[in-house]
Each structure stands twice: as C-alpha cells, then as structure tokens.
Amino acid sequence: xxxxxxxxxxxxxxxxxxxxxxxxxxxxxxxxxxxxxxxxxxxxxxxxxxxxxxxxxxxxxxxxxxxxxxxxxxxxxxxxxxxxxxxxxxxxxxxxxxxxxxxxxxxxxxxxxxxxxxxxxxxxxxxxxxxxxxxxxxxxxxxxxxxxxxxxxxxxxxxxxxxxxxxxxxxxxxxxxxxxxxxxxxxxxxxxxxxxxxxxxxxxxxxxxxxxxxxxxxxxxxxxxxxxxxxxxxxxxxxxxxxxxxxxxxxxxxxxxxxxxxxxxxxxxxxxxxxxxxxxxxxxxxxxxxxxxxxxxxxxxxxxxx
Amino acid sequence: xxxxxxxxxxxxxxxxxxxxxxxxxxxxxxxxxxxxxxxxxxxxxxxxxxxxxxxxxxxxxxxxxxxxxxxxxxxxxxxxxxxxxxxxxxxxxxxxxxxxxxxxxxxxxxxxxxxxxxxxxxxxxxxxxxxxxxxxxxxxxxxxxxxxxxxxxxxxxxxxxxxxxxxxxxxxxxxxxxxxxxxxxxxxxxxxxxxxxxxxxxxxxxxxxxxxxxxxxxxxxxxxxxxxxxxxxxxxxxxxxxxxxxxxxxxxxxxxxxxxxxxxxxxxxxxxxxxxxxxxxxxxxxxxxxxxxxxxxxxxxxxxxxxxxxxxxxxxxxxxxxxxxxxxxxxxxxxxxxxxxxxxxxxxxxxxxxxxxxxxxxxxxxxxxxxxxxxxxxxxxxxxxxxxxxxxxxxxxxxxxxxxxxxxxxxxxxxxxxxxxxxxxxxxxxxxxxxxxxxxxxxxxxxxxxxxxxxxxxxxxxxxxxxxx
Numbered sequence: 001x002x003x004x005x006x007x008x009x010x011x012x013x014x015x016x017x018x019x020x021x022x023x024x025x026x027x028x029x030x031x032x033x034x035x036x037x038x039x040x041x042x043x044x045x046x047x048x049x050x051x052x053x054x055x056x057x058x059x060x061x062x063x064x065x066x067x068x069x070x071x072x073x074x075x076x077x078x079x080x081x082x083x084x085x086x087x088x089x090x091x092x093x094x095x096x097x098x099x100x101x102x103x104x105x106x107x108x109x110x111x112x113x114x115x116x117x118x119x120x121x122x123x124x125x126x127x128x129x130x131x132x133x134x135x136x137x138x139x140x141x142x143x144x145x146x147x148x149x150x151x152x153x154x155x156x157x158x159x160x161x162x163x164x165x166x167x168x169x170x171x172x173x174x175x176x177x178x179x180x181x182x183x184x185x186x187x188x189x190x191x192x193x194x195x196x197x198x199x200x201x202x203x204x205x206x207x208x209x210x211x212x213x214x215x216x217x218x219x220x221x222x223x224x225x226x227x228x229x230x231x232x233x234x235x236x237x238x239x240x241x242x243x244x245x246x247x248x249x250x251x252x253x254x255x256x257x258x259x260x261x262x263x264x265x266x267x268x269x270x271x272x273x274x275x276x277x278x279x280x281x282x283x284x285x286x287x288x289x290x291x292x293x294x295x296x297x298x299x300x301x302x303x304x305x306x
Numbered sequence: 307x308x309x310x311x312x313x314x315x316x317x318x319x320x321x322x323x324x325x326x327x328x329x330x331x332x333x334x335x336x337x338x339x340x341x342x343x344x345x346x347x348x349x350x351x352x353x354x355x356x357x358x359x360x361x362x363x364x365x366x367x368x369x370x371x372x373x374x375x376x377x378x379x380x381x382x383x384x385x386x387x388x389x390x391x392x393x394x395x396x397x398x399x400x401x402x403x404x405x406x407x408x409x410x411x412x413x414x415x416x417x418x419x420x421x422x423x424x425x426x427x428x429x430x431x432x433x434x435x436x437x438x439x440x441x442x443x444x445x446x447x448x449x450x451x452x453x454x455x456x457x458x459x460x461x462x463x464x465x466x467x468x469x470x471x472x473x474x475x476x477x478x479x480x481x482x483x484x485x486x487x488x489x490x491x492x493x494x495x496x497x498x499x500x501x502x503x504x505x506x507x508x509x510x511x512x513x514x515x516x517x518x519x520x521x522x523x524x525x526x527x528x529x530x531x532x533x534x535x536x537x538x539x540x541x542x543x544x545x546x547x548x549x550x551x552x553x554x555x556x557x558x559x560x561x562x563x564x565x566x567x568x569x570x571x572x573x574x575x576x577x578x579x580x581x582x583x584x585x586x587x588x589x590x591x592x593x594x595x596x597x598x599x600x601x602x603x604x605x606x607x608x609x610x611x612x613x614x615x616x617x618x619x620x621x622x623x624x625x626x627x628x629x630x631x632x633x634x635x636x637x638x639x640x641x642x643x644x645x646x647x648x649x650x651x652x653x654x655x656x657x658x659x660x661x662x663x664x665x666x667x668x669x670x671x672x673x674x675x676x677x678x679x680x681x682x683x684x685x686x687x688x689x690x691x692x693x694x695x696x697x698x699x700x701x702x703x704x705x706x707x708x709x710x711x712x713x714x715x716x717x718x719x720x721x722x723x724x725x726x727x728x729x730x731x732x733x734x735x736x737x738x739x740x741x742x743x744x745x746x747x748x749x750x751x752x753x754x755x756x757x758x759x760x761x762x763x764x765x766x767x768x769x770x771x772x773x774x775x
C-alpha cells in the first residue's frame with residue numbers, strides 16, 4: 001500500500017513510467033478507497049501500460065481480460081469442462097455400475113449417484129476465466145479489464161455486479177467470495193458511451209497526449225541512447241504533426257518507435273529526407289501520410305537545433 | 307471545507323454535469339484522503355470522482371477556478387516580493403514566538419506562519435459574518451471587501467507587530483535586519499488584504515456565471531428558433547450534438563437487444579461433436595434486423611432556416627443509425643443533398659445544404675410544387691422500410707397545395723413525419739395549408755424551440771423506430 005501521492009509517483013518513475021501528478025493521485029486514491037479506475041484516452045498513451053506498471057510496483061500479479069464484441073459471462077468468469085466431465089463418466093462407467101449394482105430399486109440407485117455429486121461438480125471440472133481467477137487468487141492481484149468499450153452493454157452490467165461486491169455464484173458450487181479485493185483497472189477507447197452505472201462506480205482518469213516536457217522525459221527514459229537535442233526536436237516535430245487534422249494522430253508509443261528508429265539509423269538531426277523515410281513509424285494511414293509529407297517543411301521549421 | 311465542496315458540486319450540477327449522491331460522497335472521501343496541501347492533487351481527486359465525461363472537463367475546470375483560489379500563484383507573488391531571505395526570517399520569527407511565549411492574537415499567528423489555505427478559511431468565515439451572499443453588483447466589491455476586513459481586529463494585529471519589533475530590537479538586531487523584518491510582515495498583511503478582495507471578486511464572478519449559465523440554457527431552449535441570433539445558434543449546436551448522442555446510444559442498444567431466433571443447426575451440431583454428439587450448447591441464428599431508411603425533406607426558405615439547420619445537424623449525426631439517409635432541400639425547386647452529407651464534415655454539409663444547394667433561395671416557398679417534383683422523380687426509390695421526415699411550416703404562399711402528391715408518397719412508405727417549426731395556433735390561418743397535409747401524416751409535432759425538437763425526436767426514437775420501422 002502507498003503512503004502518499006509522491007511515493008506513487010516515485011515508484012512509477014523507478015519502474016520507468018512517467019506518471020503525472022494527476023495519474024498518481026488517482027492511483028493512490030484507488031488503492032486507498034478500493035475503487036476501480038476507469039481510464040479513457042486516445043490509443044497508445046499508456047493506458048494498458050499503467051496497469052502493467054502498477055502490478056509491477058505493487059508486486060501483485062496481473063490478470064488481464066481483453067474485451068471484444070461477443071464476450072460473455074462464460075468466457076469472462078468460468079466455463080464447465082463438459083467434455084472432460086463426459087469423458088470421466090464414460091471411463092468410470094464400470095465403477096458407477098458397481099455403485100448402483102446392489103441398489104434394490106431405481107430411486108435408490110438415483111440417490112446413490114446423487115450422493116457422489118461432489119465428484120462430478122467440483123473445481124476439477126471448472127476452468128476459471130480472468131474474473132474468477134482474480135476472485136479465487138490467494139494473493140492480492142491487479143485485474144486489468146482492457147477495452148471495456150468493445151464488449152456489449154449487457155456484459156458491462158454483469159461486470160458492474162461483480163465489481164461491486166466481488167462475489168460470484170456458480171450454481172453448482174455455491175457462492176464464491178473474493179479473499180482479497182483486487183485493484184481493478186478498466187481501459188476504454190471510447191468506441192461507445194459506457195453506462196452511467198459503471199462510470200459512477202469507478203474513479204475516472206482521462207489520459208491525453210502528454211505535454212511536451214513530459215513527452216521529452218518519457219523519450220529520455222525509454223530511449224536513453226538519443227541525444228537530448230535530438231529528443232527535443234523529435235518532441236517538437238511530433239507535437240506539430242499531432243496538431244494537424246489527422247485521422248490518427250501519432251501516440252506516445254509511436255513517437256517512441258520513431259525515436260528508436262532514428263537512433264538505429266544513427267541520426268544526428270532531423271532533415272526532410274530522413275523524416276520522410278521514417279514517417280511510417282509515426283503515421284499509419286495513407287491519407288495522413290500524404291498530408292504530413294505535404295506539410296513537411298512546416299513540421300521541420302524552427303525546430304530546436306541539434 | 308466539506309461545505310465548500312458540496313456547494314461546488316451543486317454548481318457543477320447546475321451546469322448540467324450529472325453527479326450522483328454516491329459520487330459526491332466519493333469526492334468527499336477522496337479529498338479527505340488527499341488533504342488540501344497541494345492544489346493540483348486536490349483538483350485531480352475531485353476531477354476523478356466527479357467528472358466522468360470528457361465533455362464536462364472544461365466546465366469543471368472553469369468552476370473549480372472560481373471556487374478554489376490559486377493559492378500557490380498568490381504565494382509565489384508574495385515570495386517574489388519578499389526576496390530570497392524569507393525562510394530564514396520565518397525561522398527567526400518562529401523561534402522568537404516559541405522562546406518568549408508571546409501572547410499573540412489568533413490573526414497575527416495566522417499571518418506569521420499561516421498556510422494559504424488556512425488564511426482562506428479565515429476569510430470565508432469572515433465573509434459569512436459580513437453577509438457576502440447579498441453581493442450582486444460589481445460596485446459592491448469594495449464595500450464587501452471592507453466589511454470582511456472589518457471582521458478582523460487589525461489594531462490588535464498592529465499592536466502585536468509593534469510588540470514583536472520591540473522584542474527583536476531588545477535582542478539587539480541591527481537596523482537593517484529590523485527594517486527587513488518589518489517589511490516582510492507588512493507585505494504579508496498586504497497579501498492578506500489582497501486575498502480578501504480577490505475572494506469577493508471571485509464570488510461575484512461565480513454568481514454572475516451561475517446566473518448567466520442558467521439563463522442561457524433555459525431561455526435558449528425555449529426561444530423560438532427563428533429568433534435565435536448567430537451566436538445563439540452556435541451555442542445550441544452543442545445541445546443538438548448531445549441530443550444526437552443520446553438518441554444514437556438508445557438506437558444502438560435497441561439493435562443489439564434482440565437475441566432470440568431460430569436454432570442455427572449447423573453451428574449447434576458442429577459444437578456437439580465435442581460432447582459426443584450431445585447438443586450441450588445451442589446456437590441461435592441471429593435474426594438480422596434491417597436498419598430503417600430515412601428520407602428528410604427540409605424547407606430551407608428564410609423563415610424556417612434555423613429550424614432546418616438543427617434538423618439537418620441531427621440527421622447528419624444520426625446517419626449511421628439508418629441504412630440509408632437521403633436528404634432533400636427545397637424552397638420551391640427540390641434538390642438532393644445526400645452527397646454532401648456523406649462526404650463533408652457536419653458544419654460544411656449544413657452550410658452547403660442551406661446556401662450552396664442547386665435550388666433558388668430567393669423565391670417563395672411552394673410545398674405543392676416541391677412534393678409534385680419529388681413524386682415525379684423519386685417515387686420509385688420509396689419502399690416500406692422508408693420513413694419520410696418533412697420539416698416545414700406549410701406556408702404555401704397561396705400556391706396549389708397538391709396534397710395528392712403527399713398521399714402518393716404516403717402509400718409507398720412506412721410513414722410520414724412532419725415537424726412544423728410554427729406554433730400550432732397558426733396552422734390553417736392565412737396561407738398555412740397544414741390542415742390539408744395533416745391527414746396524410748402519421749406523426750405531427752410542433753418544433754418551435756430546441757426543447758420541442760428534442761422531445762419530438764425522443765418520442766420518434768422510442769415509438770416510431772421501436773420495432774425497426
């Protein structure tokens with residue numbers, strides 16, 4: 001558990017993640033208040049990475065549930081291994097025969113089999129999916145529900161129920177209550193509006209593209225081989241490209257990729273030729289590409305000199 | 307502080323940020339975890355518990371700044387004025403206070419070593435006694451600042467300061483140091499006075515903003531559309547966008563809800579192989595529901611232009627909820643503008659429909675002629691899945707209404723919806739031919755204001771398209 005917001009910030013930093021004051025505050029509050037965190041923001045600003053880092057610095061194992069359209073309770077919570085159950089009953093047919101051999105009547109035989117219920121309905125035949133694993137875990141965990149907006153609203157309602165009391169009922173086994181309340185991080189790319197209930201329940205964190213100073217810090221941290229001057233130029237150029245009206249503006253992960261590729265190419269400074277040949281690291285759509293290429297001299301104008 | 311936060315939440319609610327009681331409780335819980343020391347952290351705690359939509363963030367930012375003084379900025383100014391020697395002096399004064407066991411006034415204590423937040427709390431309680439809630443006009447700022455500062459015993463403070471100075475002199479400090487200390491304390495006093503005035507000014511701004519906001523929303527929503535000024539039109543755009551979002555979510559939900567259907571034999575049998583031929587899991591064939599088609603016909607003559615603008619914006623935003631949206635505009639000649647809708651961003655599409663479409667904008671509107679032309683050219687494209695939505699005041703300038711054309715359309719389509727931006731009392735009076743058209747429409751609403759437009763579209767979504775019409 002964290003003692004202060006500063007501690008959170010420092011520990012994220014030690015784990016090579018630059019957390020703003022705002023991010024650290026929300027993480028601190030979530031840990032203190034036992035609330036799920038809902039993170040929204042454009043793709044590639046480090047939403048998923050935040051959860052991973054959180055698991056790292058708190059040395060809690062990370063359980064990840066990727067959402068997609070058509071995800072249902074069965075795939076999220078648990079599944080019965082019907083096939084295995086069926087196989088066992090077939091293999092054990094003789095034993096079952098023995099068991100009921102000396103039963104005087106049919107009802108007696110049924111009772112005898114019913115007495116063995118536990119053998120058939122046990123954890124042996126249950127395969128836990130992410131949600132149940134988080135609930136069953138022996139130690140506290142970090143549960144990452146990734147891209148919740150991809151799942152259907154019904155699933156969201158179900159998730160809300162699980163998140164509010166951390167217990168699930170498996171009809172065959174009874175109610176299972178979590179031993180440790182996991183820290184829950186949900187991420188969303190805002191493909192659709194999430195339900196009010198879920199938003200109410202969560203602490204909300206909006207991560208936007210970082211300010212130039214933060215982005216510079218991130219690049220310095222993740223690509224230490226790059227010279228400071230060049231890093232500054234990279235940040236300025238990315239900032240200008242982001243300001244254009246693109247279909248998908250470059251995210252942090254893309255500007256990192258770009259920085260890495262510049263290091264590999266042994267670049268000393270940004271020039272038109274170099275930028276044009278490496279632009280695909282940064283901009284992923286044909287139309288965007290053309291647009292940036294058209295305005296390349298503007299992007300390169302008054303960058304900090306390398 | 308709790309009171310202040312609750313008041314803050316009240317104002318957020320008034321600005322249409324939806325905050326539930328449990329969220330308000332969360333905010334209180336979070337701020338008590340965080341404390342008040344750091345403004346940014348405090349703000350982050352409030353934002354994460356109260357603001358759940360990105361679109362509410364600017365509102366939050368604004369009201370937060372009105373409510374919670376930027377003490378740090380204020381402190382920085384003070385720091386600059388004091389120069390680099392300040393901490394030393396602070397230490398010395400504190401030492402003095404501890405050693406000599408001075409009997410000082412509470413306010414002097416606060417001035418000597420109080421944090422900004424404590425000073426603000428003192429001002430708040432002072433302003434309550436001074437009746438700040440009666441503040442209404444800018445001219446009253448000076449008066450109330452004075453009233454609040456009268457709450458504090460300035461003479462006691464002056465006395466205390468004299469006492470401290472004498473004591474320091476007795477300790478044998480040189481005149482230069484003494485002057486610096488006096489200067490320091492006077493600056494702090496000055497800063498305190500400044501804080502009082504700033505507090506009153508913020509309060510005034512907050513009130514004015516609250517009033518203005520309320521007025522804008524209530525008045526604009528109920529103001530006749532034709533009377534909106536260009537500025538107001540711009541403001542209402544966001545309202546319409548919000549409306550569209552709401553409808554879109556409702557429609558999307560409805561389309562997914564359908565999960566019944568006939569058994570999908572192929573998938574069920576394939577899955578059953580896993581279980582030795584026992585159909586353990588049954589798959590259903592999802593019934594594919596066809597999205598409805600929509601045709602909008604908008605009158606774009608001057609008299610109803612604003613109404614058409616909002617209507618077109620709504621239609622543009624809802625395009626993806628329909629399998630096909632065709633839009634027509636007319637004054638008397640009718641023209642299709644669907645192309646612009648599909649390719650241009652909303653603003654430009656609407657501008658084009660209202661100004662650049664190939665119709666003569668200067669003649670008098672003629673509904674009869676427009677419907678006649680529409681029937682002649684487009685009748686074949688109509689089918690039972692299509693809904694026709696007409697926006698116009700049915701003021702036909704005494705031309706032939708040609709209601710038969712509307713009837714022919716009616717026979718081909720799912721239904722006709724007519725939204726009329728004129729008050730119901732005017733239908734049938736003068737050159738209005740609404741009563742002649744009404745029998746051929748399935749759904750007629752008066753849409754004189756944004757509020758009415760919202761209601762009409764809402765009931766359309768909930769009744770008209772409920773079963774995939």
